[in-house]
Amino acid sequence: xxxxxxxxxxxxxxxxxxxxxxxxxxxxxxxxxxxxxxxxxxxxxxxxxxxxxxxxxxxxxxxxxxxxxxxxxxxxxxxxxxxxxxxxxxxxxxxxxxxxxxxxxxxxxxxxx
Amino acid sequence: xxxxxxxxxxxxxxxxxxxxxxxxxxxxxxxxxxxxxxxxxxxxxxxxxxxxxxxxxxxxxxxxxxxxxxxxxxxxxxxxxxxxxxxxxxxxxxxxxxxxxxxxxxxxxxxxxxxxxxxxxxxxxxxxxxxxxxxxxxxxxxxxxxxxxxxxxxxxxxxxxxxxxxxxxxxxxxxxxxxxxxxxxxxxxxxxxxxxxxxxxxxxxxxxxxxxxxxxxxxxxxxxxxxxxxxxxx
Numbered sequence: 001x002x003x004x005x006x007x008x009x010x011x012x013x014x015x016x017x018x019x020x021x022x023x024x025x026x027x028x029x030x031x032x033x034x035x036x037x038x039x040x041x042x043x044x045x046x047x048x049x050x051x052x053x054x055x056x057x058x059x060x061x062x063x064x065x066x067x068x069x070x071x072x073x074x075x076x077x078x079x080x081x082x083x084x085x086x087x088x089x090x091x092x093x094x095x096x097x098x099x100x101x102x103x104x105x106x107x108x109x110x111x112x113x
Numbered sequence: 114x115x116x117x118x119x120x121x122x123x124x125x126x127x128x129x130x131x132x133x134x135x136x137x138x139x140x141x142x143x144x145x146x147x148x149x150x151x152x153x154x155x156x157x158x159x160x161x162x163x164x165x166x167x168x169x170x171x172x173x174x175x176x177x178x179x180x181x182x183x184x185x186x187x188x189x190x191x192x193x194x195x196x197x198x199x200x201x202x203x204x205x206x207x208x209x210x211x212x213x214x215x216x217x218x219x220x221x222x223x224x225x226x227x228x229x230x231x232x233x234x235x236x237x238x239x240x241x242x243x244x245x246x247x248x249x250x251x252x253x254x255x256x257x258x259x260x261x262x263x264x265x266x267x268x269x270x271x272x273x274x275x276x277x278x279x280x281x282x283x284x285x286x287x288x289x290x291x292x293x294x295x296x297x298x299x300x301x302x303x304x305x306x307x308x309x310x311x312x313x314x315x316x317x318x319x320x321x322x323x324x325x326x327x328x329x330x331x332x333x334x335x336x337x338x339x340x341x342x343x344x345x346x347x
Contacts, residue, residue: 012190027254029189030335033328036193037200047197054194057187062153062271062306063135064185065249067178069157069271071264073164074171079265085232086269090245093225094273094303097246098281099288101217101326102299106292108209 004053007045011036120177121169127177134159148279151307153271185250189331192248196328199321206294211333213295214326217302218333221246222341241265243338245273248305251331255338270305277304278311293318301326 015032019025039045072079079086120126138152138159164174175182203210225242234242240261244252249270256266281300290296296315300308301323309327313320 008187008190011193012186015190024258025339026335027189027251027258029186029254030251030332032186032190033193033196034332036190037196037328040194040197041200047194050194054191057184057191058195061188061248061250063132063156064181064188065253065267065270066131066135066153066156066160067175067182068185068253068263069153069267070160070164070174070178071171072157072268073161075262075264079238079262082234082238085229085234086238086242086265088232089225089228089234090242090269090273091276092228093221093242094246094277095280095284096224097217097221098277098284098299098303100220101213101302102285102288102290102292102295104216105206105209105213105295105298106290108212109206109292109294112209 001052003046003049004051007036007050008053008057011039118167118169119173121164121167122173122176124177124180127174128180131156131160131178131181148275148307151271151275154268154275157268185253189248189250189254192251192328192331195324199325203294203322203325210294210298210322210325211329213298214302214329214333215337217299218246218330218337219341221303222334222337226341226345236260237262238265242269244334245269246277246303246305247331247334248327251335255335259338259342271307274304274307278307281308282311282315294322297322298326302330305330 011032012029014035016028018031019028036045040047135152135156138155141155142150142152164171222243225245226239229239229242237260240259241256243259244255244266247255247270249267252266252270253263257263277300281304285296285299293316297312297319300312300319305327309320309323312323
């Protein structure tokens with residue numbers, strides 16, 4: 001288990017360092033995710049020993065954004081005045097993502113056949 | 114510590130309170146099977162209600178729940194493991210999947226920004242909405258970086274997941290999508306973890322691909338938001 005935490009924090013730290021190098025354009029945790037993925041593919045990291053910690057953390061991920069969400073209590077009034085653009089843009093855009101992703105994938109698969 | 118309110122600034126009390134509320138919300142969600150009762154939404158609503166009733170300042174709560182908030186970062190890194198587990202069985206379609214995800218991500222970022230701006234939203238709101246289709250810890254980091262309001266992003270992302278999870282299968286059916294990969298990919302990229310939960314119900318392939326789509330979508334959006342901002346503001 002300790003190995004798992006070590007690996008996660010090691011890649012998080014490396015990710016943060018890379019993020020700092022590129023002036024934070026891509027968040028350090030996302031870079032850490034990519035580097036960890038690459039290291040696992042190249043078998044530099046023992047996937048079996050990492051499993052418990054990685055699966056444990058990702059299974060309960062939704063708990064971790066509760067504190068951020070509670071911050072809504074201080075910005076609720078400000079956000080409230082924009083409820084219409086928020087709701088409309090989010091609904092249309094979500095449907096667009098769904099349709100375009102499914103369409104491109106299905107089209108490209110049919111080309112390969 | 115003479116008043117109950119000040120307890121919220123202490124870690125043991127607030128950690129027990131947040132995790133306890135969350136576990137109760139998960140129990141309620143499983144019991145009712147109602148998509149709108151997503152445990153994150155219920156937990157946030159209950160905590161806001163309690164803090165408001167007791168007049169606890171958000172900063173106190175923030176201090177007490179710092180450990181939970183901190184775990185957001187490591188949980189994104191741990192997604193690299195999930196990506197590794199899923200990528201091995203689908204190498205064959207990797208390129209079409211990347212193309213589809215990049216298209217979906219770019220259209221999502223551009224469309225939400227155009228519509229929201231057109232309807233009068235300001236830049237902070239737009240920056241909060243751009244990463245809406247991405248798994249929450251990544252979405253929050255992106256919103257934060259570009260001047261968005263992280264709490265808004267956190268709540269919108271969950272609502273997008275709930276919405277996409279409900280309408281997704283219906284729209285895909287209406288579109289006549291038959292490819293299992295296309296179905297899984299669309300569910301994961303439009304509705305992250307909640308879309309994946311529905312994709313798993315569709316089938317094992319859909320579920321695995323959807324899980325992979327969460328990571329790819331997060332990465333694509335983290336790279337595309339700065340790029341699109343650069344192109345549009347130039």
